[in-house]
Amino acid sequence: MDRAWEADPPDVFPAQSAGTLQVRPLADRTGWQAAGEISLATRPAWEQALDRLAREDVEVYHLELSAVTFVDVAGVSALAVAAQGLPEGRRIMLEQPPAAVGRVLDMFWPDLPGVEVVSR
Secondary structure, X not given: OOOOEEEOOOOOXXXXXXXXXXXXXXXOOOEEEEEEEEOOOOHHHHHHHHHHHHHOOOOEEEEEEEEEEEEOHHHHXXXXXXXXXXXXXXXXXXXXXXXXXXXXXXXXXXXXOOEEEEOO
């Protein structure tokens, strides 16, 4: 499976054309690094990335999010839904996400199994 891809917002959202999301595989562990915004304009790319993550057969999948500048609540919700769909024993490790991600997870999914938030 080709795990390297880059996604730009769809042309149907020209008012939000400044928002982009780049997703690239990590070189040293299973997972990917995201950069940019996770918003209405980039949600299709984010959900596609999460769908690919769910199909990987690994115990821990790393998402390095230190270069993400904005995440809306729907983006965190998509992450939570992806985590809820993981088989037992698998988890997503969020590395250096924006502070809002942890707050939204704590507020709406306080006991969500399958997601671990870490700072490096």
